[in-house]
Amino acid sequence: xxxxxxxxxxxxxxxxxxxxxxxxxxxxxxxxxxxxxxxxxxxxxxxxxxxxxxxxxxxxxxxxxxxxxxxxxxxxxxxxxxxxxxxxxxxxxxxxxxxxxxxxxxxxxxxxxxxxxxxxxxxxxxxxxxxxxxxxxxxxxxxxxxxxxxxxxxxxxxxxxxxxxxxxxxxxxxxxxxxxxxxxxxxxxxxxxxxxxxxxxxxxxxxxxxxxxxxxxxxxxxxxxxxxxxxxxxxxxxxxxxxxxxxxxxxxxxxxxxxxxxxxxxxxxxxxxxxxxxxxxxxxxxxxxxxxxxxxxxxxxxxxxxxxxxxxxxxxxxxxxxxxxxxxxxxxxxxxxxxxxxxxxxxxxxxxxxxxxxxxxxxxxxxxxxxxxxxxxxxxxxxxxxxxxxxxxxxxxxxxxxxxxxxxxxxxxxxxxxxxxxxxxxxxxxxxxxxxxxxxxxxxxxxxxxxxxxxxxxxxxxxxxxxxxxxxxxxxxxxxxxxxxxxxxxxxxxxxxxxxxxxxxxxxxxxxxxxxxxxxxxxxxxxxxxxxxxxxxxxxxxxxxxxxxxxxxxxxx
Amino acid sequence: xxxxxxxxxxxxxxxxxxxxxxxxxxxxxxxxxxxxxxxxxxxxxxxxxxxxxxxxxxxxxxxxxxxxx
Numbered sequence: 001x002x003x004x005x006x007x008x009x010x011x012x013x014x015x016x017x018x019x020x021x022x023x024x025x026x027x028x029x030x031x032x033x034x035x036x037x038x039x040x041x042x043x044x045x046x047x048x049x050x051x052x053x054x055x056x057x058x059x060x061x062x063x064x065x066x067x068x069x070x071x072x073x074x075x076x077x078x079x080x081x082x083x084x085x086x087x088x089x090x091x092x093x094x095x096x097x098x099x100x101x102x103x104x105x106x107x108x109x110x111x112x113x114x115x116x117x118x119x120x121x122x123x124x125x126x127x128x129x130x131x132x133x134x135x136x137x138x139x140x141x142x143x144x145x146x147x148x149x150x151x152x153x154x155x156x157x158x159x160x161x162x163x164x165x166x167x168x169x170x171x172x173x174x175x176x177x178x179x180x181x182x183x184x185x186x187x188x189x190x191x192x193x194x195x196x197x198x199x200x201x202x203x204x205x206x207x208x209x210x211x212x213x214x215x216x217x218x219x220x221x222x223x224x225x226x227x228x229x230x231x232x233x234x235x236x237x238x239x240x241x242x243x244x245x246x247x248x249x250x251x252x253x254x255x256x257x258x259x260x261x262x263x264x265x266x267x268x269x270x271x272x273x274x275x276x277x278x279x280x281x282x283x284x285x286x287x288x289x290x291x292x293x294x295x296x297x298x299x300x301x302x303x304x305x306x307x308x309x310x311x312x313x314x315x316x317x318x319x320x321x322x323x324x325x326x327x328x329x330x331x332x333x334x335x336x337x338x339x340x341x342x343x344x345x346x347x348x349x350x351x352x353x354x355x356x357x358x359x360x361x362x363x364x365x366x367x368x369x370x371x372x373x374x375x376x377x378x379x380x381x382x383x384x385x386x387x388x389x390x391x392x393x394x395x396x397x398x399x400x401x402x403x404x405x406x407x408x409x410x411x412x413x414x415x416x417x418x419x420x421x422x423x424x425x426x427x428x429x430x431x432x433x434x435x436x437x438x439x440x441x442x443x444x445x446x447x448x449x450x451x452x453x454x455x456x457x458x459x460x461x462x463x464x465x466x467x468x469x470x471x472x473x474x475x476x477x478x479x480x481x482x483x484x485x486x487x488x489x490x491x492x493x494x495x496x497x498x499x500x501x502x503x504x505x506x507x508x509x510x511x512x513x514x515x516x517x518x519x520x521x522x523x524x525x526x527x528x529x530x531x532x533x534x535x536x537x538x539x540x541x542x543x544x545x546x547x548x549x550x551x552x553x554x555x556x557x
Numbered sequence: 558x559x560x561x562x563x564x565x566x567x568x569x570x571x572x573x574x575x576x577x578x579x580x581x582x583x584x585x586x587x588x589x590x591x592x593x594x595x596x597x598x599x600x601x602x603x604x605x606x607x608x609x610x611x612x613x614x615x616x617x618x619x620x621x622x623x624x625x626x
Contacts, residue, residue, distance in 0.1 A: 384593075385590055
């Protein structure tokens with residue numbers, strides 16, 4: 001494969017250029033990074049055209065996001081790209097933690113078998129983007145506009161009038177919906193005058209990618225206080241093409257210009273990996289990080305996703321993964337709204353569900369940061385105490401926090417969730433709001449069988465209700481929100497969904513999160529739950545429940 | 558079960574002395590390290606997080622609002 005980073009994206013004058021009267025388009029996505037591209041692909045899979053605008057002309061030189069979590073891979077499977085990402089990337093699920101010169105312990109992120117995707121695949125962001133761009137071109141529905149930049153936004157009666165700067169000059173168009181996926185330094189955010197809320201950390205980190213051939217397992221190695229970076233931390237990760245990610249904590253006072261000189265970085269690399277290590281640099285960068293987010297992700301018909309909406313420390317691989325999950329959450333809701341199957345207020349649930357996810361991710365990454373870079377003497381005393389005890393005491397290992405790695409957020413407080421008539425505490429991993437757990441089924445994998453729309457699944461080892469099911473099937477196929485019905489009797493799948501002994505009935509949303517579950521088959525209840533999950537019952541609930549629920553907590557700020 | 562606030566030790570003076578003995582010859586920094594590790598070990602042993610949180614609040618309150626006498 002040619003080096004994808006050498007591919008350049010030409011500017012092409014679009015049909016909108018030079019129009020006297022700006023034309024209206026349903027969806028404009030600003031930013032052709034992983035989040036914008038995944039959203040465009042998901043919308044295309046549902047039949048929608050979109051315009052994606054990006055000012056760049058090449059993929060990023062550096063690897064940037066590298067750890068793609070199981071949930072992200074499952075979303076990419078839904079979009080047909082899971083396999084290409086997983087096979088190009090490096091699969092890993094073991095992490096090792098070191099303290100000074102001693103190996104403290106190792107962990108296995110996916111101890112359970114019978115999952116299609118591993119806990120993580122490491123792959124440079126430029127590959128992720130490259131595969132998405134190739135796929136986007138193949139859809140015929142995604143209009144990628146490179147070397148164009150949004151320079152003005154003005155609300156109109158049905159969306160936003162956008163002014164776009166190109167190498168040829170400016171043009172304008174109207175977008176019914178604008179999705180700002182334009183990254184940490186989002187120009188859309190700035191143009192709307194929106195501020196981030198949260199913490200900024202002083203510590204600086206040096207990040208570099210090196211290319212080397214080394215017989216070393218594909219594992220995440222994390223050092224606290226190693227001899228080669230005394231008093232600080234370091235991280236080593238393998239990526240595709242024999243590229244390795246190295247990350248060194250440098251402290252607040254580090255001199256950026258000095259530290260990023262290749263000779264100085266090379267000294268650090270050799271101290272970490274051995275004096276005779278043969279390697280070449282692919283990328284060197286320094287970063288500080290923030291833990292903060294927008295107060296709201298939806299601003300009328302402008303929606304924020306990914307780093308444009310929230311920024312967090314990289315420990316836990318939650319930046320890129322949560323951005324892809326933003327897109328996963330948004331695409332089906334936009335689809336229903338654009339097809340007038342759901343009210344616009346369904347998009348408020350994007351705001352509240354993904355704000356809850358951002359807060360979970362911010363909480364986890366902030367806690368990791370406080371452990372990795374303790375502030376003050378007492379924080380350090382506890383941190384060093386945990387590490388010292390962890391050498392011999394299992395109890396302390398659970399407290400060692402080198403990053404709590406990204407898992408899918410459960411939308412526990414979502415107003416879209418329907419009933420759960422399981423006994424309290426029964427099978428919590430598949431409760432309403434949770435992302436569907438994959439499992440092998442006769443035809444392959446459960447998540448593939450779920451597909452793209454609303455799906456009702458009867459999990460049953462033996463089912464004797466074929467007539468009821470057939471009736472439910474007919475009824476639900478014709479409802480306002482069509483629901484496909486599946487029967488799954490495979491053992492592992494039934495176990496994962498709490499149906500080893502008694503049948504269980506689930507409604508899954510198009511993003512493959514559980515909307516509701518029952519012990520009895522009730523087509524009318526399924527239908528109501530599908531309406532609720534598509535936002536058709538939102539208004540009622542607000543009036544009924546007043547200040548409760550996550551919509552109201554999201555709107556407090 | 559709430560945090561026990563009535564005496565619960567058979568040999569309170571002996572245990573108090575043992576706590577001080579554990580800190581013998583330690584610098585303030587080392588004593589802080591010892592206390593931190595002790596908290597972690599005992600918190601795990603207690604296991605019930607509500608009790609540990611209650612103890613934390615009580616300890617903190619005794620610093621923020623010392624009893625007047």
